[in-house]
Amino acid sequence: MKHKVKGKKLSRDFSERKALFKSLINSLIIHGEIKTTESKAKAIRGLVDKLITKGKKGTFQARRLIGAFLQNKMAVNKIVDEIAPLAKSHIGGFTKTVRLGRRRGDRAMMVKIELLAKPQKEEKKEKEKTEQKGKTLKVTKKPKTLLKKI
Secondary structure, three states: OOOOOOOOOOOOOHHHHHHHHHHHHHHHHHHOEEEEEHHHHHHHHHHHHHHHHHHHHOOHHHHHHHHHHHOOHHHHHHHHHHHHHHOOOOOOOOEEEEEEEEOOOOOOEEEEEEEOOOOOHHHHHHHHHHHHHOOOOOOOOOOOOOOOOO
16 A cells, blocks of 8 residues: 555665655756656656745745755756746746657666756857857867887
8 A cells, every 4th residue: 555655666765766856856957958767757847846936936045945955056056046037937847858769778768858947048158158269169180199019
């Protein structure tokens, strides 16, 4: 019987599962999208929604609550300062999953989970930096070294 058992176990004990969720959520917040299995994506979807909803308040207490779970200052700042203001109009459903197909090794369904409210600031800054330089990056080939036979 599953009395008072919430969510998927994912063949892990409590501490391993908690560490897995923190790691996945930190990566999702920092990078904007991650590629993972469908069951893991479904497991973290609700947690991400709760964290972004807390971040909408923008108070110091909200930062503390998010930081207590994530334990990553960069992810906390990104939620409160960049993602939450973009998601002010949404009530929920801050993530989107896209099926990518089955993994070759064990046939597990792989998905890409991404934030709907992605901050576009970083991409614009990178484009501006390359445009200001006016140069394209050139890939230079290193000379091949000859290995001596011993």
